[in-house]
Amino acid sequence: MIGRQLQALGRLKVGAMNKTEVAYAATLEQRKQAGEVAWYKFEGLKFRLADNTFYTPDFVVMLADGALEAHEVKGFWQDDARAKIKIVADLYPIRFIAIQARPKKDGGGWKVEDF
Template sequence: MKSAVLALGRLKTGQMNKTEKAYGDFLELRKRAGEIAWYKFEGIKLRLADNTFYTPDYTVMLSDGSLECHEVKGFWQDDARVKIKIAADLYPFRFIALKANAKKDGGGWTEETF
């Protein structure tokens, strides 16, 4: 029996998947603790080249006023990794990718900085 190959479903702009929602809840806790001043889901769109854009999952302002772009991933596709690397070269923000750790492994988030 052949296994079905399913295309990745894309959510509409502004809609969060469950990992992005969980990270938003985590950011809200950090905001209440005073670590961050502000955050917005899909708040900015960065131009990488003609007709090529990158929209970070979250734009985050730390309590010191510096801005970061956070990308929440369950897994990476090659084009997404390339886009975040290009954006990190072009823009003066700190770019961070976050992957949810399994609950059996203690939960939390693993960070990768670009």
């Protein structure tokens, strides 16, 4: 219970990026400069899952070929977040992926998981 209370204290306001999201935005910007990404937006779309239940991915990304992707950046997963991304991936015809930072001791970079 104490862990949940501490976690709630650290939550950021809607529209504010945490450190991992800021680092991933820099990666998306590099990919944009390289021509792989045409556009991206932090919390740019909101998907309806059911009445009064929504999912907002951290980033919506348009690749250079026009394909849309939703990128969820996580430091760690909680069960409800994993359930939501699985549900939304089944409902909407775009690619949903989870991004996790790899520890520097493991080479750094990003781990990507498709849904």
